[in-house]
Amino acid sequence: METNDQLIQDITTQEYEYGFITDIEMDRAPNGLNEDTIRYISEKKNEPEWMLKWRMKGYEAFLRQDMPTWQNFTLPPMDFQGISYYAAPRTKKKYESLDEVDPELLATFEKLGIPLNEQKVLSGVAVDAVFDSISVATTYKGKLKEMGIIFCSFGEAVQEYPDLVKKYLGSVVPHSDNIFASLNTAVFSDGSFVYIPKGVRCPMELSTYFRINAENTGQFERTLIIADEGSYVSYLEGCTAPMRDENQLHAAVVELIALEGAEIKYSTVQNWYPGDKEGRGGIYNFVTKRGVCRGANSKISWTQVETGSSITWKYPAVILQGDNSTGEFYSIAVTKNKQVADTGTKMHHIGKNTRSRIISKGISAGHSNNSYRGLVQVGAKADNARNFTQCDSLLLGAECSANTFPYIETRNNTAMVEHEATTSKIGEDQIFYLNQRGIDSEKAVALIVNGYVKEVLNQLPMEFAVEAQKLLSITLEGSVG
Amino acid sequence: MLTIKNLNARVEDKQILKGINLKVNAGEVHAIMGPNGSGKSSLASVLAGRDNYEVLEGEVDLDGKDLLEMSPEDRAREGVFMAFQYPIEIPGVSNINFLRTALNEIRAYRKLPQLDAKQFLKLSKERQKLVEFDAKLVNRSLNEGFSGGEKKRNEIFQLAMLEPKLCVLDETDSGLDIDALRIVSNGVNKLRSKDNAFILITHYQRLLEYIVPDFVHVLYDGRIIKSGTKELALELEEKGYDWLKESFREQPV
Numbered sequence: 128m129e130t131n132d133q134l135i136q137d138i139t140t141q142e143y144e145y146g147f148i149t150d151i152e153m154d155r156a157p158n159g160l161n162e163d164t165i166r167y168i169s170e171k172k173n174e175p176e177w178m179l180k181w182r183m184k185g186y187e188a189f190l191r192q193d194m195p196t197w198q199n200f201t202l203p204p205m206d207f208q209g210i211s212y213y214a215a216p217r218t219k220k221k222y223e224s225l226d227e228v229d230p231e232l233l234a235t236f237e238k239l240g241i242p243l244n245e246q247k248v249l250s251g252v253a254v255d256a257v258f259d260s261i262s263v264a265t266t267y268k269g270k271l272k273e274m275g276i277i278f279c280s281f282g283e284a285v286q287e288y289p290d291l292v293k294k295y296l297g298s299v300v301p302h303s304d305n306i307f308a309s310l311n312t313a314v315f316s317d318g319s320f321v322y323i324p325k326g327v328r329c330p331m332e333l334s335t336y337f338r339i340n341a342e343n344t345g346q347f348e349r350t351l352i353i354a355d356e357g358s359y360v361s362y363l364e365g366c367t368a369p370m371r372d373e374n375q376l377h378a379a380v381v382e383l384i385a386l387e388g389a390e391i392k393y394s395t396v397q398n399w400y401p402g403d404k405e406g407r408g409g410i411y412n413f414v415t416k417r418g419v420c421r422g423a424n425s426k427i428s429w430t431q432v433e434t435g436s437s438i439t440w441k442y443p444a445v446i447l448q449g450d451n452s453t454g455e456f457y458s459i460a461v462t463k464n465k466q467v468a469d470t471g472t473k474m475h476h477i478g479k480n481t482r483s484r485i486i487s488k489g490i491s492a493g494h495s496n497n498s499y500r501g502l503v504q505v506g507a508k509a510d511n512a513r514n515f516t517q518c519d520s521l522l523l524g525a526e527c528s529a530n531t532f533p534y535i536e537t538r539n540n541t542a543m544v545e546h547e548a549t550t551s552k553i554g555e556d557q558i559f560y561l562n563q564r565g566i567d568s569e570k571a572v573a574l575i576v577n578g579y580v581k582e583v584l585n586q587l588p589m590e591f592a593v594e595a596q597k598l599l600s601i602t603l604e605g606s607v608g
Numbered sequence: 609m610l611t612i613k614n615l616n617a618r619v620e621d622k623q624i625l626k627g628i629n630l631k632v633n634a635g636e637v638h639a640i641m642g643p644n645g646s647g648k649s650s651l652a653s654v655l656a657g658r659d660n661y662e663v664l665e666g667e668v669d670l671d672g673k674d675l676l677e678m679s680p681e682d683r684a685r686e687g688v689f690m691a692f693q694y695p696i697e698i699p700g701v702s703n704i705n706f707l708r709t710a711l712n713e714i715r716a717y718r719k720l721p722q723l724d725a726k727q728f729l730k731l732s733k734e735r736q737k738l739v740e741f742d743a744k745l746v747n748r749s750l751n752e753g754f755s756g757g758e759k760k761r762n763e764i765f766q767l768a769m770l771e772p773k774l775c776v777l778d779e780t781d782s783g784l785d786i787d788a789l790r791i792v793s794n795g796v797n798k799l800r801s802k803d804n805a806f807i808l809i810t811h812y813q814r815l816l817e818y819i820v821p822d823f824v825h826v827l828y829d830g831r832i833i834k835s836g837t838k839e840l841a842l843e844l845e846e847k848g849y850d851w852l853k854e855s856f857r858e859q860p861v
C-alpha cells in the first residue's frame with residue numbers, strides 16, 4: 128500500500144510528464160491560426176502522425192466553411208488570428224492565498240458551499256501538496272482500472288490507447304461537421320477519454336471526484352466516451368462554481384458512442400463567466416455535442432444546466448441508429464442581463480421503435496434572449512418512432528425574450544411526434560402570495576423557479592442537483608423586485 | 609392588537625379607502641360586510657402590503673409597530689395572515705415545501721429554531737387533522753388545479769400551520785359546500801385564542817352562525833358606515849344594504 132505522500136508525488140510527476148506543469152514562456156504558441164500552429168500543438172503533445180493528419184483535415188474544413196447565419200442572435204465578429212491556440216493549462220495567474228482573490232467570487236463559493244481546497248483550485252490559488260481530493264481521485268482511479276474502465280485525459284488516450292481513439296474519434300462528429308467543430312479538430316488542447324468495457328457498470332459518477340482537475344478544461348476541449356455492449360456510465364461535466372477564463376471563444380466537442388444495450392448519461396453544469404451587466408467580457412460558448420446509439424436497445428441521455436457564458440450555442444444530439452434505442456434531452460437554460468442562449472437538441476430517429484424525449488426549461492431575465500431550437504427527424508426506416516417534446520419558457524420581467532424553434536421532419540408515417548410548449552411569467556400576484564406567507568421576493572422566485580425546473584433537476588445525480596439548485600437561485604438573485 | 613386610523617388608499621387613479629377607522633383587540637372576531645366593490649378586499653390588501661395600493665393617509669398599528677412601514681413578508685412574519693379571496697396557483701411548488709419554507713422563514717424572523725423535517729411533518733399531520741384537510745392535497749403543487757373550495761380550505765390549512773395573530777379571511781366561505789363550511793368554521797373556532805384575532809370578510813350571515821363575531825361592520829364606498837353586534841348581520845340579511853346606503857349618500861372625499 129502506497130502512502131498518501133507517494134500517491135501525491137506520483138500524480139504530480141505524472142502531470143508533469145503530460146505537460147501540465149511546464150514553463151509558461153515556452154509553452155505558448157504565437158497568436159494566429161495556420162498549419163504551423165497546428166504542427167506546434169501536435170508536436171507539443173507528442174502526437175503520432177495520424178493525429179496530426181486528422182487535425183490538418185479539420186483545419187482544411189475550417190477554412191472552407193463560413194460562420195453560421197441561422198441563429199437567433201447577432202454573431203459577434205471573431206478574430207481567429209488574434210488568439211493563441213496553445214497555452215500550457217496552468218498559465219492562469221496564481222495567487223499566494225485566498226486573501227488575494229476577488230471577495231465577490233469567494234462570496235459566491237461560500238454560498239455554493241464549495242470546500243475550501245476546491246475554492247483555491249477554482250480561483251487559481253496555488254495549492255499545497257496535501258490535497259485530499261487528489262488522493263481520493265487516485266484511489267478511485269485504481270479501482271476503475273481494475274474493472275477495465277479507462278478514464279484519462281484525451282492526450283493520454285492518444286498515447287496509450289491509439290487504436291480505440293482511432294476507431295471512434297470523429298465517428299460521431301466528423302472533422303467537417305461545422306465551423307466550430309472543425310476549429311476544435313484542428314487545435315483542440317485536451318479533454319477526457321472514457322471507455323467502459325462490455326457489461327461493466329461504472330460504479331461512480333465519473334468526474335465528481337475529479338472535478339478539481341477540471342480547472343483547465345478550457346477553450347478547445349474534446350471528450351470521447353465509448354460505452355461497450357451492455358455497459359453503463361454516468362459522466363459529469365463542469366462545475367457549479369463560476370469559471371473564469373481569459374479566453375473568450377470556447378468551442379468544445381463531445382462524442383458519445385453507446386453500443387448494443389449500453390447506456391450513457393451525460394450531465395453538464397455550465398457556469399462560465401457571463402460577462403458584466405452589459406455582457407462585456409463573457410465567454411462565447413459554441414459547443415458540438417452528439418451521441419450515437421449505435422447498437423440496439425442502447426440509450427443516451429443528455430442533461431444540461433446552462434447558466435453561464437454571454438453566448439451559448441449548443442444542441443446536444445442523439446443519433447438513434449440501433450433499433451429500440453432511446454435518446455433523452457433535459458435542459459435548463461438561464462439567461463439574464465444581456466446573455467444569449469440558443470440551445471436545444473436534435474434527435475435523429477433511424478432505427479425501428481426508437482424513442483426520444485425532450486424536456487427543455489428556459490428561464491429569461493433582464494434583457495436576455497433565450498431560444499430553444501430543436502430538431503426531431505424520423506427516417507424512412509424508423510417504424511414506430513416516438514418523440515415527446517415539452518418546451519417551457521419562463522420570463523422574469525418584461526425586457527427579456529424567449530423563443531422556440533421546433534423543427535420536425537418525418538419520412539415515416541408510423542411515427543408519432545408530440546410537441547407541447549408553454550410560456551409563463553412569474554406573476555406579481557404569485558410573488559405577493561408568497562410574501563404574504565413570510566417569504567421574501569428573492570426566495571419566492573427561487574421557490575417558483577425550482578418548482579419549474581424540478582423535472583430536469585431530478586435527472587441530475589443527487590449532489591449535483593443540490594448544487595445546481597443553489598446555483599439557480601444565486602444566478603437569479605436580484606432578477607425580480 | 610390592531611388599530612387603523614383614518615386609512616385612505618388608492619389604486620391606480622382611484623381612491624378606494626376613504627378614511628377607515630377600526631380597532632381590533634386580541635381574542636376578538638370582527639366581521640366586515642358590504643356590497644361588491646365597496647373596498648373590503650382592498651382593505652385586506654392594504655393591511656397585507658400589496659404594492660399596487662398607495663396609502664394616502666392614515667395609520668395602522670399592530671401591537672405598537674407601524675405596519676405600513678413594513679414589507680409584506682415582514683408583516684406576515686409579525687403575524688398578519690390573509691386568506692385570499694382568490695388564492696393563487698403556483699405550479700411545480702409543492703404545497704408542503706412551500707409551507708415548510710414559509711414556516712421556517714417566519715420562525716427565523718422570530719428567532720425561533722428551524723423545524724427539521726420530522727418535527728415539521730408531525731406538526732403538519734396534526735394541523736391537517738385539526739382543519740380536516742385532505743392529505744392528498746398536501747403534496748400537490750400549491751393550489752394548482754385545486755377546486756375553488758379546495759383552495760379556500762388550503763388557506764385555512766396554511767393559517768393553522770403558520771399560527772398568525774391577526775387573521776384576515778377574505779370571503780373564505782364563498783365557494784365552500786355546506787359540510788366544508790362547517791368544517792372550516794370548526795377549524796377556525798379551534799384556532800381562536802385570547803392571543804389572536806380574526807377579521808372575517810363575508811357576504812353571508814350563515815358563516816357568522818358558525819363563527820360568532822363580537823362585532824359586525826358595514827363597509828360602503830371605502831368607509832365603515834355602520835358597526836354593531838351580530839344582530840346587525842341578521843338585519844342586513846333581511847333588509848340588504850339599501851337602507852344604509854340611503855342614509856349615507858356618497859360623500860366627496
Ligand SMILES: Nc1ncnc2c1ncn2[C@@H]1O[C@H](COP(=O)(O)OP(=O)(O)OP(=O)(O)O)[C@@H](O)[C@H]1O
Pocket residue numbers: 619620622624642643644645646647648649650651660693
Ligand atoms: N387594480 C385595480 N385597478 C382599478 N380598480 C381596482 C383595482 N383593484 C380594485 N379596484 C376597484 O376597487 C374597488 C374595491 O374593490 P374590492 O376588491 O376591494 O371590493 P370588495 O369589497 O372586496 O368586493 P367583493 O365583495 O366583490 O369582493 C372596486 O371598484 C374595484 O373595481
Ligand SMILES: [Mg+2]
Pocket residue numbers: 648649650693778779
Ligand atoms: Mg373582495
